[in-house]
Amino acid sequence: MEQLQGSPWLMAHRSMLKPNQPRKFSLLGRDYVLWKDSQGKITALPNACPHMGAMLSEGWCVTQCDGSSTIACPFHALEFDHQGCTVLPGSNRQTKSLLSPLELIVQGDLIWSYGGYEPKIPIPNLMNAIATEYDFIGVTGERSIPTDILSLLLNMHDYNHQNGTHRELFEIEEVQVKQFIDEGLHSHAYLAQPRKQPTWREILRNPAQLALPKVLEAHLENYFPFMGVMHGDNKILSLKECHLAA
Numbered sequence: 001m002e003q004l005q006g007s008p009w010l011m012a013h014r015s016m017l018k019p020n021q022p023r024k025f026s027l028l029g030r031d032y033v034l035w036k037d038s039q040g041k042i043t044a045l046p047n048a049c050p051h052m053g054a055m056l057s058e059g060w061c062v063t064q065c066d067g068s069s070t071i072a073c074p075f076h077a078l079e080f081d082h083q084g085c086t087v088l089p090g091s092n093r094q095t096k097s098l099l100s101p102l103e104l105i106v107q108g109d110l111i112w113s114y115g116g117y118e119p120k121i122p123i124p125n126l127m128n129a130i131a132t133e134y135d136f137i138g139v140t141g142e143r144s145i146p147t148d149i150l151s152l153l154l155n156m157h158d159y160n161h162q163n164g165t166h167r168e169l170f171e172i173e174e175v176q177v178k179q180f181i182d183e184g185l186h187s188h189a190y191l192a193q194p195r196k197q198p199t200w201r202e203i204l205r206n207p208a209q210l211a212l213p214k215v216l217e218a219h220l221e222n223y224f225p226f227m228g229v230m231h232g233d234n235k236i237l238s239l240k241e242c243h244l245a246a
């Protein structure tokens with residue numbers, strides 16, 4: 001549990017936040033509203049309005065004269081600024097913070113958070129290194145899967161899951177672990193996976209079979225508990241597949 005509460009979690013890519021459009025994000029079982037103002041400043045507040053609990057992510061942003069924006073509650077239109085403060089009706093005085101902002105760490109286009117816990121594991125530089133190597137073309141999809149955290153972590157960090165999940169798809173005959181480097185919460189697994197060789201009949205039916213190598217090589221890099229990366233390189237393809245949990 002200590003690792004879960006001291007780890008960095010990737011909340012979003014900046015492109016997922018349109019200016020002044022609030023969005024709901026969940027982290028470590030808590031819901032937050034995230035928004036980016038027209039100057040690019042990103043804020044996260046707890047998603048429940050302190051008045052009667054309405055979801056602020058269902059509200060709207062109000063642009064202020066200095067270019068910043070507040071989030072307005074969809075029930076009674078109280079507005080909250082970046083600090084979670086508001087001006088109560090009938091008073092010109094700003095309240096103390098009613099909602100504690102979630103601390104965010106923005107690195108380039110990546111928005112990380114420790115979920116309000118004391119950082120115990122540094123944010124790895126790997127995602128920034130990948131971002132300099134590749135052009136970002138967009139977020140292809142987001143999906144929430146209801147599951148318990150233990151099952152999620154077991155699936156994500158099972159470096160031998162090619163033995164099951166991908167075996168049929170890629171016709172993997174064997175998974176050979178050539179090397180495993182254990183650095184505690186960070187590890188590398190180097191795999192060689194010989195594939196069943198297609199018959200001529202199968203090649204004629206699907207010529208793309210010829211493009212697949214006889215042995216699939218994979219390097220799996222794991223940062224427990226928040227990230228797993230698959231590095232796949234061969235003559236025709238260089239692939240980085242990043243799995244992030246939150």
Ligand code: FES
Nearest residue numbers: 049051052073076
């Ligand atoms: S519930 Fe948000 S202002 Fe009333």
